[in-house]
Amino acid sequence: MQANGVRYQRFSVLHRILHFIVMLGFTVLAATGLTLAFSGNFAARAFASVLGGAAALAGWHKWFAVITYSCVIVHGLWFIYYKSVLKGKLTGPHSIAPSRRDVGEFAHHLRFVIGRSKTPPRFERFTYLEKIDYWAVFVGMNTMGLTGLLLWFPEFFSSFLPGFFVNIARILHFFEALLAIVIKFIIHGGMAHFRPSVYPGDSTIFSGKTTEAKMKAEHPLEWERLKGSEAPAAGEKP
């Protein structure tokens, strides 16, 4: 990365830490969860024996679930802080909340990809793809957490829920996990790190900073907005 030139802060330290923990936690959850789900597979048996058997795998899975979900809770607390102390806004051009312009940008992007438009859409702070990445994790972690909790304490939950909720939770937990693994490892990994302009990896989420050239290319509207207000961007996103 070029050290000279203006650098813009895109992610605060808290968000970098949260992303890092979720990245590690999600990987361990996927590895242990897939091993438990496909336990007959040769590779799964080898991996399970390395980590100390099925019971140990379940233990790892639960501990990393707690660690990963605690990031959601911290993110929620940060959201309250953002709203009440920093008096941040939920909507507007900098927001990660889905808006109508995302639909337009998606259509524009499609036209650009098939050659019907000469220029790509001019993105704001978050592109529609980044918003999908964020909301997939945010929604996914809550549904996975809820169904996982039901599977962790089935006796407690079946004391007031019908027993078939445990079966439903099992099915949802499994398929949602497969969906999340595909989205995170293939779609998110591909979109964030394998784009030709950033290949082999985008360091923005780890350093928190991005260069002016990248800002101009990827988030031109945000760059113009920040240029107008002159102050460097504070890493804020709801």
Place this chain on the structure above:
Amino acid sequence: MNRYGWIGLGIATVLLAIVPKYGYPFVEEGREPRPRPLVCLDCHRQRNIETNEGVAAANAFCTDCHAHADKSLRLAGTARIQLNVPADLFTNDPHRFIACVRCHTDVARSPHLSLIGSQCRSCHPVHGERQAHDPHLRVDCQACHFASSFIVLDRDLNRVRLSRFNDQAQPVSLSDHRVAATKDFSFCRKCHFSGNAVGAPGSVLPAKSFVCLACHPASLSLGHWMFVPALLIFGLGVFSMVSFWFKGSVREEQLSLHDKVASGSDHIWQTVFSRRVWDKARIFLLDVALQRRILQESVKRWSIHSLIYYAFLCRLILSLFALIVYNIVPGSSLALALIDKNHWMVSFIYDFLGLCILLGIIFAAVQRYVIRPPHVLSAEQDNIALIIIGLLVLSGFVLEGARIWITQTPFDPAAFAFLGYGISRLLLFLPAAWQDAYGSLWYIHAGVWAVFIAYLPFGKLKHMFTTPLSLMLGSSEKKQEAVH
């Protein structure tokens, strides 16, 4: 369906009609099987007590005699005692699906008697600090968990166990399988009363709190309420200390608290993920861990400081290690050794480290009040810190001596706690009700520690946070100046 399908279906139909008739034994209706004579292996065989059927069969064999009062009398000396175990005793017992021989591991043999009694520990791990308030490692499970109130200290084995005799020296049966209610601590009073003969302190004391982990293996529980105000004051002190750091301006710029935290955390982040982190690691190793700066100032000062600092550090590491090992493998011999105050290794190391702290305090006091070199300025804060740590260690050693004395721990292993054992011998010459005084001594020791915690962020002792922090933060500033 084609031709082969129809042929296959036909063959299957014929087989289904024939096989049940000739393939399986056929029991005629209305005929009782003839009783056959008993063979040896009907009784003398190993039941599979992993199954409910095996448990029922194995227990039926025991209850054949033990469920009947007339069939289970035994002669103990001249008296007859009853080894009757009524079956309905186990109706609501958690052990109702457990085979008798699972616990009574050595009775299924000839001659039919048990030498080792019931073995709880083959399934249950020992209690840690939290449940038992003290690991009670030399107390048999049955002494607390059974309803019998006759407990005795077996001096040959150095164990506290159920007595086979009542207070009139008459033999009593130990076959009462009822368990004591352990929801509240009233059952502790079986042993913990003034003037007991089993070597228990006269009062029921709280568990060691998690704050005691600084020096002792302890549990992750609060222990006693006295640590609540201590921790509150500690928290307030830390809060005021930290908020003081964030007051004032940064390079003549008035920033909000949010911006200060944001830029500070960003600075730390940039340091951690850069080559500068190796400088920090070097500073940490040399100046924080090895105390190089103090050594460069004065060897004497380094020696005094190290006696206290390393001894505290070693005790903290050892206690954390014990906590981790106990929580992962509670039944292992390593975990048992680490939580056992009377284990030779543990008692020797803890006594040695305690002695180091005591010597450090004595040397510091001599340096301050007797030698008085001109550069040592004895401030009020220093005196308070020395007095608190000195009282803490002294009360700890007296407490250990009193424990060895009242529990009547034999020379081996007690002598490995060389200082505590010496004090316990000295207590011989101080005839006092040590059994009753032990509780007060315990509260004095814990109270001094509570004062230590509360005082930590205010006085001299806060240097254990601030000095490493300023060393770690300061070096980067210097580095930056050098670059400029």
